Amino acid sequence: MADKHAGPTGSARRRASASLQQLTARPRIAQLITRIAPRSVRTRTTLAACIGVAAVLLAASAAVLLLLRVNLERSVEAGAREQAQVVGRLASDGRLPNPVPLDHGTDFIQVTDAGGTVVAASQNLAGRPALTPAGTSDGHDSFDLDTLGDEHHQRVTTLTADTPTGTVTIRVGASLHTADTAEDLTTAALAALSGLLVVTVGVVTWRATGRALRPVEAIRAEVAAIGDRDLDRRVPEPGSDDEIARLARTMNGMLDRLEAAGVRQRRFIADASHELRSPLAVLRTQLEVAHTHPDPDVRADMVAGALQDTDRLQSLATDLLLLARLDATGHDGPREDIDLTELVRTTVEARSGQRPAVTLDLTGRAAVTGNPMWLGRLLTNLLDNAQRHARTTVTVRLAFDPAAGQAVIDVTNDGPAVDPAEREKVFERFTRLDDARSRDDGGTGLGLPIARDITTIHGGTLTIEDTSDGCTFRARLPAHRNPDPGTG
Known part of the structure; x- marks a missing residue:
């Protein structure tokens, strides 16, 4: 029983070993291809250009040689057919000479009757038996012409003619030596010109690619040299506009x-x-x-x-x-539909016991898409800033601008106005104006920068506007009108 199972088990092991060797050889082949493959863009571009031009030239040369060969063979065949027609007219008139004279470009002529007997031939086929087809090549009958004593590349044209003694078959062999010579010369010329053109394309592509990539190498070298303390350096800019x-x-x-x-x-x-x-x-x-x-x-x-x-x-x-979360999250924060009117109302009502009191003016309902926690922080920071600087009143107005598709939130206090030269400065981090630097009254200097960052993340703007009743911070947010409850 052990001998019976030894054969199949050994065969399976050999197949498994062969499969393992194939799997092992594939990564090696891939590694070899990776090693020998050109790594630089310049080399790959030059190689691709040479291969592309060589392929086009090879196809074009093959087409030219094919057309040349067809035209030359047709010319030789036409001459042989004309010679055969002349011999046929002589045979029809009973004036067929023997031997039959050869025209220029004709190698031999042989005329046989219906029984296959040679009735006339050219001098070089005198006394030879009748030619018989040995096969078919390129749609033409091929003949064994070794009897001529030399190798010949010929085209044999066959024609029949009626004579006073019966039907005869005329075979005229025309030499293709001229066609072969022309084809060989053309092939050599095309090979030389193609090689020269491929080399020229390779040299031009190599030099042009190197010149084009020289600024890229300069940019790469400069970027590689820039460290975390050299960010004031810049890469060279070419004078071109490419x-x-x-x-x-x-x-x-x-x-x-x-x-x-x-x-x-x-x-x-x-x-x-x-x-x-x-x-x-x-x-x-x-x-x-x-x-x-x-x-x-x-x-x-x-x-x-x-x-x-x-x-x-x-x-x-x-x-x-x-601030760190805003800088890291950016525009990728969680988004949901928010009733901005209700958010403003609840934020203001949560400050009902604080002084100075906050007056709410809702002239329309608006809804936005955004982060409710961040938008709530936006309103809280603006209200903290307004209550810190107000003398007696703070007003919050919410309106919807249908022309711009924006909700407009105005937080106004009757405190001192912000100087126009300092209106952008107050949105810088840790910036506090001189009258707000007291430890007891001043904030951290981050409330307004946080408010602007939140507004920017939601696609809006936060600015300081000139108003007659004090200082107004105006936030504009992309929104759509939210219908009043009960309006359907």
Whole structure:
């Protein structure tokens, strides 16, 4: 039983081994192809141009040679047929000579009767038996012409004619030596010209590609040399107006944005460190005094002040975290349909017990698509800023602009106006005007920048507008009209 199963088991093992060898050989072949494949764009472009031109020239040369061969063979065949017709007329008139004279370009002539007997022939076939077809080649009968004593590439034309003694068959052999010679010369000329043209195309493509890629290499080298502390460097821009020049301008624009982002980041870190250092130092001092002071009342005051600074630090950390989320999330935050009118109403009503009081003016209903938490933070920051600077009143107005397709939110306070030269400055991070730098009254300097970032992420704008009743912050958001409840 063991011998019976040995054969199939060994065969299966051999097949498995062969399959494994094939699977192992495929990655090796792929690795070999990868190694020998050209890596540079210049080499690949030159090779592709040469291969393309060579393929076109090969097809064109084959077509030219085919047409030349067909035309030459037709000319030889036409001459042989004309010679056969002349011999046929002589045979029909009973004036067929023997031997039959050969015309220029004709190798032999043989005339046989219906029984296959040679009745006349050219001098070189005198005494030879009748030619018989040995087969068919290219639609023509082929004959064994070794009896002529030399190899001949010929076209044999066969024609029948009626004579006084019966029907005869006339075979005229025409030499294709001229056609062969012309074809050989043409092939050699086309090969030489094609080779020269391929080499010329390769050289021109190599030089042109190298010249075209020289600015790209300069851009690559400059970008490779730019470090995180060299963002003020720029790549060279060619004087042309082609794709490479546009690439260089795009790279320089990207470097401009990177440099500006680096400057903003360093400034942000410096401002954040400064803002955190002051309350931390005060908090440490208060805790040290509370820890060592013997008077319980003074200790309680110090602890209360420390709690206030802790709240301020917590608020600052929350704002910094939100800014980081806004910078990281950008336009990819969660979106949903929001009743902006209801959001404004609930946000204002939540401040009903605060002073100064907030007056709400809703002249229309609007709905937006966005992040409800962020839009709520937008309104909260604007209201915090307005209540901080207002003397007696704060007004919130919501209207819908059908022409622009926008919801317009105006938060107005009757406090001092913002100087036009400082209206953009207040939206910079950690920026507070001189009258708002008090630790008790001033904010963290992040509320308005956060509000503008939220507005920008939602495709809107936040600006400071001139109004007669105080300072107004106007937020415009893409929206659509939301019908009043009960209007159907």
